[in-house]
Amino acid sequence: MFEVIKQDNGARQGKLRTEHGIASTPFFMPVATRAVGRYMTSDDLKLMRPEAIIANAFVLYLNPGTELIRKAGGIHKFMNFDKVIFNDCGGFQMLKESFLEGTTNKGIKFRSPFDGAPHLLTPEKAMQAEMDIKADVVMALDDVPPFGSTKEQIVDSIKRTHDWHKRSKGAHTDKKQLLFGICQGGTYPELRKESTEYMVSLDFDGYSIGGLCLGEPKQKMLEMVGIATSILPRDKPRYLMGVGSPEDIVEAVAHGVDVFDSIxxxxxxxxxxxxxxxxxxxxxxxxxxxxxxxxxxxxxxxxxxxxxxxxxxxxxxxxxxxxxxxxxxxxxxxxxxxxxxxxxxxxxxxxxxxxxxxxxxxxx
Ligand SMILES: [Zn+2]
Incomplete structure (x- = not known):
């Protein structure tokens, strides 16, 4: 599924095999959150020959709904993009506080910003949505603490994320679809280590490094990336979520990161x-x-x-x-x-x- 072909100090060049072809790493994904790029059509996206693009399952679950995408034959057919598609899941941080009604151990309670309807998004429902949408690589539902959270809040949020990931693994039955776990931990080295070690113990197809690039200093971000990549297994892909400036990408690649996305x-x-x-x-x-x-x-x-x-x-x-x-x-x-x-x-x-x-x- 993933293979490192060449290593140059910390940097790795590899291959990620998916249902829709092989992506050469390290790669950067153009963002198509709502199954469309901003000011770019799917033809534009194809023309730039990306290894993969990324959409957001949570946003698509709300609108147009996973049932419609399932009827269309999956996201590739729906948006007319036949290469590798990733799906993030934790889009709820994009919801304004007025829509969010609260996060409990069960899931996330909120009102849809599209029609005001009440929802309870559980890890199991999120996995079902991911399977209906049929992206090649999907993320388990995580609880993203906002930047500036206290250590206690992050400890709390990690516990929830870990529990949700365990449940997600149990609910994910599409073996053709790769499932990534998201390592959290804010900018606390011991929490980063704890979360990364826990995710590795659940044995995902790949690992995302989440909750960074939210306003913390660059050095802190790279320190956290370094902690994560020193723990993550060599033979699994590593995805640093939300990092997209050339100067940050080269530093993260030097730390052994394989996948990026950013607006x-x-x-x-x-x-x-x-x-x-x-x-x-x-x-x-x-x-x-x-x-x-x-x-x-x-x-x-x-x-x-x-x-x-x-x-x-x-x-x-x-x-x-x-x-x-x-x-x-x-x-x-x-x-x-x-x-x-x-x-x-x-x-x-x-x-x-x-x-x-x-x-x-x-x-x-
Ligand atoms: Zn140009």
Missing amino acids: YPTQNARHDTMFTSKGKIKIDTAKYKEDFTTLDDNCDCFVCRDYTKAYLRYLAKIDDPMGKRLKSYHNSYFMQRFMENIRMHIKEGTFDGYRKEIRELYKR
């Missing part, structure tokens, strides 16, 4: 920060007003082939949705080629040099 590249694109092979640029600034060159000479995406900086700046200035599409596409495409470079450098044993180069280009 960071598209969010930046919508706010006019473009990722290029020479670092970041702000496309809406005056200096590009009459710049009729391409965004990135080293990028072969259709945006860089067909449009100029002056045109992209103009679209940014008039805040046109097509400008958002072009910018989102380029940044997402850039991320895919960036991950290809990472894989190539690991294979060639030159990853550390590349990591330093990226750190230099993308330092803040």
Whole structure:
């Protein structure tokens, strides 16, 4: 199911086998939370040749509902994307407090933001939804403590997450679908260790490192990643949830992380920060007003082939949705080629040099 092919110090290059093909690691997943990318169609997503994309089972469970997706023949057919799809499950942190009615050991009680209907999401229901949606790789339901939680709150939340994961394992009967466990623990080293060790004892197909990148300092985040990867088994994939800047990805890859996802590249694109092979640029600034060159000479995406900086700046200035599409596409495409470079450098044993180069280009 997962195999490490080449190791370059801590960094690994491997293969993840799923129902919808093999994904080469390390990879970065464009986000399609509601079974659609933001300003990007499924055809756009295919065109950038990602190893995998990620949707959110919890959000899809609420709308359009898992029954409709099941009738469509699963998420791949529903959204017309035939490559690897991951599904996260713990989307409830996206619910505003006004919708959340409380978390108990049983599950999460809330009102749907779409129609106000009351719901109780249990780990068993979440697993059933994941199986109906039919993504290739799914996450067990976890209890995500918000950033700034006290140690006591995190201890409490870990206990609940561990219990829910044990129940999820029992409820997950689709053997073709890979099930990942999510290691929590906030930024407390002993809790990170405890949660990671517990997840390993349940023997999942892969492991997610969750509850990070929520506002803690970068060094703290990497320290927690280091604790997790030192415990996780070598022959299982490791997924650092929510990390998506080039400079953070190279550091996490150096710690042995294989899988990433984040809205960071598209969010930046919508706010006019473009990722290029020479670092970041702000496309809406005056200096590009009459710049009729391409965004990135080293990028072969259709945006860089067909449009100029002056045109992209103009679209940014008039805040046109097509400008958002072009910018989102380029940044997402850039991320895919960036991950290809990472894989190539690991294979060639030159990853550390590349990591330093990226750190230099993308330092803040
Ligand atoms: Zn481009």
